Amino acid sequence: MDIDIDIDMDRLEHFLPKIAMLPPVGSLRRGDLLTSDFLLEQKGDLEIYYAPHNEYINTVAKICVLGITPGWSQMELAFRQVRDDLRAGAYTVQEMERRAKATAGLAGSMRVHLCEMLDELGVQEWLGISTTRKLFSERRDLIHTTSLIRNPVFWKGSNYTGHTPKITASPLLCTYAYEGFPSEWKQLQDPILIPLGKSVADTLAPLVEQGAIDRARCLLGFPHPSGANGHRKKQFAEVRENLINQVRSLG
Numbered sequence: 129m130d131i132d133i134d135i136d137m138d139r140l141e142h143f144l145p146k147i148a149m150l151p152p153v154g155s156l157r158r159g160d161l162l163t164s165d166f167l168l169e170q171k172g173d174l175e176i177y178y179a180p181h182n183e184y185i186n187t188v189a190k191i192c193v194l195g196i197t198p199g200w201s202q203m204e205l206a207f208r209q210v211r212d213d214l215r216a217g218a219y220t221v222q223e224m225e226r227r228a229k230a231t232a233g234l235a236g237s238m239r240v241h242l243c244e245m246l247d248e249l250g251v252q253e254w255l256g257i258s259t260t261r262k263l264f265s266e267r268r269d270l271i272h273t274t275s276l277i278r279n280p281v282f283w284k285g286s287n288y289t290g291h292t293p294k295i296t297a298s299p300l301l302c303t304y305a306y307e308g309f310p311s312e313w314k315q316l317q318d319p320i321l322i323p324l325g326k327s328v329a330d331t332l333a334p335l336v337e338q339g340a341i342d343r344a345r346c347l348l349g350f351p352h353p354s355g356a357n358g359h360r361k362k363q364f365a366e367v368r369e370n371l372i373n374q375v376r377s378l379g
Contacts, residue, residue, distance in 0.1 A: 140180050140210070141221050147180075150211050156204050162282070171300050173284045174293070181206035181232040182278035184225035185315055189272035190255055191263070192319045193234065193242065194309075195352075196295075196327055197277040199287040206232035230264075233273035234353075239264055241353035242324075245364055249347075249375050251320070272319065274312060276331055277304040290327030305331055310340055320345050320378065325352030345378065347371050 146165045150156060166178045179198055198206075206228040213224045234242060239261075246252065246260040255270055257263075263271040276295065281288035295301040321341060323329045329348045335341045336348075349367035351360040 139178060140183050140225055143178055143180070144210075144214060144221075147207065147211055148214055150207065152211075152215065156207055156211075158200070161203060161207055162285075168279055169300060171298070174288075174298065174300065175282045176277070176300070176304075177203065177280045177282070179203040179206050179232075179280050180210045180225060181228040182274055184222070184229040185274075185312060186269070186272040187315050188269065188317060189319050190270045191251065191322065192272045192274065192313075192316060193322045193324065194328055194332075195234070195273075195275045195324045196290040197275045197279070197281040197288055198232070199280065200282075202232040202235055203280045205235055229273065230268060234264075237355045238353045241355070241360065245350070245353065246322075248364075248368065249371050251375055254320075254375055254378060272316060274309075276309050276328055277301055278308060278312070279304070290325070290331075295327070295331050306335070310335065313341070318342070318345065320347065320375075322347045322350050324350060325357070328352075344374070347374060 143166065150160055162175075162177060167175060168178055169176045179202070181202065182198065209228045209231040210224050213219045213227055219227065243260045243263070252258060252260045252262075255263075255267075257267055257270070277288075281301070283289075283292055293301070295305050323332055323346065329350075332341060332346070332348075336343050336346060349363075349371065351357060351363035351367075353360060357363075
């Protein structure tokens with residue numbers, strides 16, 4: 129099943145009538161969101177759905193945190209935020225996009241683990257703030273969070289992890305990673321790029337080799353901060369000194 133929707137197109141306004149029809153209160157269920165109303169593309173067991181929180185791009189960000197794709201939890205939070213904002217009737221489309229990003233981007237324990245590692249690297253000093261925890265409160269102007277595949281991807285109904293299938297083995301996912309993300313990246317002003325985990329770093333490798341991404345400003349080897357990554361502390365210890373030196377070299 130192919131649905132011809134440009135991956136670079138701002139779509140929230142298109143989906144607002146369908147979001148307005150969601151259950152008016154409480155958490156949303158998979159049966160509310162994983163439907164044909166929000167399905168963008170499907171290739172066999174691979175499904176890509178719309179979610180509103182990766183539409184907003186903070187073009188002046190000093191740091192860009194890059195994941196594989198939003199998971200179900202982020203998707204649900206983003207939709208719920210837009211639903212509630214839509215019912216409040218007090219926000220523009222762009223404000224709703226920004227608020228959805230603030231609510232859903234790296235939500236949960238990932239933020240805690242991410243900030244702990246960034247602070248150890250001295251990123252807060254480079255940014256001129258006391259702690260990177262402020263990136264998710266009063267200093268959101270400094271951060272842009274996004275994904276290689278900015279729309280939620282599910283494989284056989286479960287969150288896509290970047291492994292089955294690998295991005296490079298899927299023409300569909302390659303389009304998002306090698307056309308969609310570079311288009312978004314060009315709108316930023318040369319921030320530090322933090323790819324979360326090996327899958328993201330491996331996928332970025334061709335873009336680094338081509339010079340589309342500056343290797344000196346890309347913290348390759350940074351572990352994925354998910355609580356499900358039980359090896360993140362060991363992975364971080366292995367690259368910590370190199371990444372500290374890399375951050376210091378940025379001046």
